[in-house]
Amino acid sequence: MGNPILEIENLRTSFRIKDNYYAAVDDVSLTVKKNELLAIVGESGCGKSALAFSIMGLHSKANVEGNIYFKGRDIANISPAKLNELRGKEMGMIFQDSLSALNPLMIIGDQIDEIIYIHNNKLAKKDRKEKVIDLLDKVGILHPAFTYNQFPHELSGGMRQRVVIAMAIANEPELLIADEPTTALDVTIQSQILDLLKKLKEDIHAGIILITHDLGVVAEMADRVAVMYAGQIVEIADVYTLFENPLHPYTRSLLNSVPNSNVVQSELHVIEGIVPSLQNLPREGCRFSPRIPWVDSSAHEKNPELHEVNPGHFVRCTCYRNFYFPEKSKGDQHHVVS
Amino acid sequence: MSFLEVKNLKVHFPITGGLLGRTIDHVKAVDGVSFSIEKGKTYGLVGESGSGKTTTGRAIIGLNKITSGNVLFDGQDITNLRRSKMSARRDIQMIFQDPYSTLNPKKRVFDIVAEPLRNYENLSKREEKKRVQELLELVGLSPESIHKYPHEFSGGQRQRIGIARAIALKPKLIIADEPVSALDVSVQAQVLNFMQKIQKELGLTYLFISHDLGIIKHMCDRIGIMYKGRYVEEGTPEDIFTNPQHIYSRRLVAAIPDIDPRKREQQLQFRRTVKEEYEQSYNDYFDDKGLAYQLQPVSDTHLVALPGRG
Numbered sequence: 303m304g305n306p307i308l309e310i311e312n313l314r315t316s317f318r319i320k321d322n323y324y325a326a327v328d329d330v331s332l333t334v335k336k337n338e339l340l341a342i343v344g345e346s347g348c349g350k351s352a353l354a355f356s357i358m359g360l361h362s363k364a365n366v367e368g369n370i371y372f373k374g375r376d377i378a379n380i381s382p383a384k385l386n387e388l389r390g391k392e393m394g395m396i397f398q399d400s401l402s403a404l405n406p407l408m409i410i411g412d413q414i415d416e417i418i419y420i421h422n423n424k425l426a427k428k429d430r431k432e433k434v435i436d437l438l439d440k441v442g443i444l445h446p447a448f449t450y451n452q453f454p455h456e457l458s459g460g461m462r463q464r465v466v467i468a469m470a471i472a473n474e475p476e477l478l479i480a481d482e483p484t485t486a487l488d489v490t491i492q493s494q495i496l497d498l499l500k501k502l503k504e505d506i507h508a509g510i511i512l513i514t515h516d517l518g519v520v521a522e523m524a525d526r527v528a529v530m531y532a533g534q535i536v537e538i539a540d541v542y543t544l545f546e547n548p549l550h551p552y553t554r555s556l557l558n559s560v561p562n563s564n565v566v567q568s569e570l571h572v573i574e575g576i577v578p579s580l581q582n583l584p585r586e587g588c589r590f591s592p593r594i595p596w597v598d599s600s601a602h603e604k605n606p607e608l609h610e611v612n613p614g615h616f617v618r619c620t621c622y623r624n625f626y627f628p629e630k631s632k633g634d635q636h637h638v639v640s
Numbered sequence: 641m642s643f644l645e646v647k648n649l650k651v652h653f654p655i656t657g658g659l660l661g662r663t664i665d666h667v668k669a670v671d672g673v674s675f676s677i678e679k680g681k682t683y684g685l686v687g688e689s690g691s692g693k694t695t696t697g698r699a700i701i702g703l704n705k706i707t708s709g710n711v712l713f714d715g716q717d718i719t720n721l722r723r724s725k726m727s728a729r730r731d732i733q734m735i736f737q738d739p740y741s742t743l744n745p746k747k748r749v750f751d752i753v754a755e756p757l758r759n760y761e762n763l764s765k766r767e768e769k770k771r772v773q774e775l776l777e778l779v780g781l782s783p784e785s786i787h788k789y790p791h792e793f794s795g796g797q798r799q800r801i802g803i804a805r806a807i808a809l810k811p812k813l814i815i816a817d818e819p820v821s822a823l824d825v826s827v828q829a830q831v832l833n834f835m836q837k838i839q840k841e842l843g844l845t846y847l848f849i850s851h852d853l854g855i856i857k858h859m860c861d862r863i864g865i866m867y868k869g870r871y872v873e874e875g876t877p878e879d880i881f882t883n884p885q886h887i888y889s890r891r892l893v894a895a896i897p898d899i900d901p902r903k904r905e906q907q908l909q910f911r912r913t914v915k916e917e918y919e920q921s922y923n924d925y926f927d928d929k930g931l932a933y934q935l936q937p938v939s940d941t942h943l944v945a946l947p948g949r950g
Contacts, residue, residue: 345824459689488688488851493895493911515825518854518897522904541901559829562899564794569836570829570858576794577824 306333306371307477307509308357313368313378315349315356317580323365324580326352328533330368334477335508341512341524341541343556347577349533350513351417354479357511358395358568359385372477391421392510394470398482400462404454410465411450414438417472437468443497457460462489471502478502479511484519496523497513517560521545526614529553535608539615549611549622551597553589558627588619596628597621642676642712643845644813645702649673649709651692651699671869671931672696672709679814679861682839682846684860686853686892692869693849697815700847701732713813730760733806737818739798742792749776749785749801756808771942775804796827800834814938815847820855832859853896857881862941865889870932872925875942885944886932887925891918 313330316323327349334340342350354589355361359377370378372393374548375439377385382621391400397403405413414434425433431450432458434556437445454462463483470478480499484492496519503510512523520527521541529552537550548554575593578584584592588602649902651670654663656722670692677683685693698704700711702721712733721729733756736742743752753772757763763771773783779800781793790798799819806814816835818914820828832855839846844926856863857877864874865888884890894914898907924947935943 336763345826469683489853490891493897496897497908497911499830516897517825518899521901522897522907524901529685543901557899559826560837560899561832561854569833572830572833575825576796631779 308334309371311369316365339510341520344530348530391473394475396480551625643679644948645676645712652707681861684856684863691866733811735816784801879942924936
């Protein structure tokens with residue numbers, strides 16, 4: 303493991319809606335070490351991607367406060383030009399939708415070549431081409447020299463995702479952020495891409511942030527897991543602790559709502575209510591409290607903080623101590639049409 | 641007699657080309673699929689994208705033209721029947737994958753849900769409104785939501801509007817094509833629980849199409865696995881998940897991420913073994929055109945596409 307590659311302190315990313323700013327990422331602090339895979343889980347609208355985009359400095363209109371240290375250097379407040387030197391070189395990003403992440407009018411080879419050229423314009427065209435073909439080979443593309451000349455639309459989803467990964471690792475980044483890299487793919491392709499990411503982690507010793515909503519993927523890949531809800535980290539722990547001893551009500555509810563292939567469940571747990579929209583986020587008290595109304599309100603903290611319950615295991619709010627699942631998910635009451 | 645019986649179903653799409661736009665070849669999206677569903681049960685159809693599972697579902701309900709083969713519904717042959725001639729049409733409904741693109745954004749929820757009623761039933765305005773409100777209540781939406789537009793709802797709520805529309809005519813069979821794939825896990829749980837609940841209450845039969853094996857296992861009584869337009873294996877969840885016989889099914893089952901991080905190494909090992917086996921013996925499981933063989937029974941409930949044994 304070793305030193306942190308990335309340290310985030312009290313990050314707050316706000317978006318302007320009409321005349322007010324609303325924080326989509328609110329007071330997030332975390333670290334990623336070299337050779338470590340940190341998974342960030344949560345449902346859509348929890349601020350996972352907003353966090354990733356903030357780290358990469360990809361929000362053009364958001365208000366980003368707090369500190370982001372990349373190898374000890376604060377990158378939250380540096381000029382776009384300086385940031386551009388880091389992005390694509392020392393920091394790589396894998397986007398979710400590979401079709402829109404690639405230029406439809408450019409052949410694959412040129413797109414990867416461009417990334418290498420921008421960060422190292424001394425390399426001859428011939429050498430770069432060799433390097434691109436090597437990269438395509440590394441990410442498991444069967445005929446790299448042929449694919450070099452293909453356009454994105456000629457490739458399948460899995461192949462395109464491999465190309466996007468090849469672009470992200472082209473300059474051997476020290477930090478790799480993968481935003482839902484397998485969500486759009488079939489399970490067999492997903493397992494290949496995940497294996498590839500595992501292999502890359504060993505090969506390039508990068509720190510990886512894997513953003514996903516799939517708990518199975520987390521269980522297979524992560525060293526540590528951060529669970530996000532409504533812009534905040536509600537629980538963070540190593541992967542074994544998180545799956546064996548989850549504490550926060552949101553983590554426990556999430557784990558209970560997935561069909562588990564090892565256990566037969568007659569009914570899945572349903573989390574009451576919905577993820578609140580940015581404008582309707584409760585800004586005071588425990589943000590998860592509206593979704594567990596049966597838990598006594600005195601169980602929540604006024605200003606929920608992350609508590610270290612065990613070394614390395616943090617949980618927000620004290621409500622986890624009094625949390626229990628209701629007898630039967632109270633959910634919706636349905637009637638039969640007669 | 642099964643409730644729905646699909647016999648040697650083939651759906652081929654022509655590929656046109658050349659100067660005159662003549663048909664030069666066919667894409668065999670579905671190439672000889674047979675299965676049957678018992679009344680009140682849930683049948684799962686699994687496969688990766690392009691395997692033909694959606695085309696199969698669409699062909700049954702009449703959205704794709706059937707090239708050959710038969711579909712029997714409740715004893716009646718409904719293969720390529722003209723819409724107007726088919727009373728069975730209202731008994732089969734479909735729930736689509738994407739709750740964002742399947743609801744007309746310009747229509748109010750009332751008109752969306754009332755559309756099938758207007759097509760098939762002659763109701764007065766009052767009765768119609770009452771029925772729509774009942775349906776919305778049934779799917780857990782407030783009766784006031786009839787005046788809202790689809791964009792005012794969350795993904796899970798939209799999918800429930802889609803379900804309300806599908807059950808408006810009290811169908812007997814629902815074809816659910818990846819009904820929860822576009823939804824978050826907690827919303828997914830909500831929709832799945834709800835589908836199970838109305839299945840019991842209304843005595844529905846489901847054809848559940850999905851690529852998510854975890855969900856299929858949770859929902860289905862019987863499962864068929866498709867690959868390149870053909871069946872490679874069919875059986876009970878027990879047969880498929882604990883004793884997969886076809887190399888493709890084994891690969892698919894091995895690919896499911898396990899929710900227990902302690903089993904990570906074991907899972908990786910298992911996946912590697914299956915991958916090697918897959919690479920070595922792929923050709924043994926498919927004929928010289930790369931297609932799956934005919935299904936052969938290996939037990940009372942379990943069928944596998946193995947090379948002919950006489």
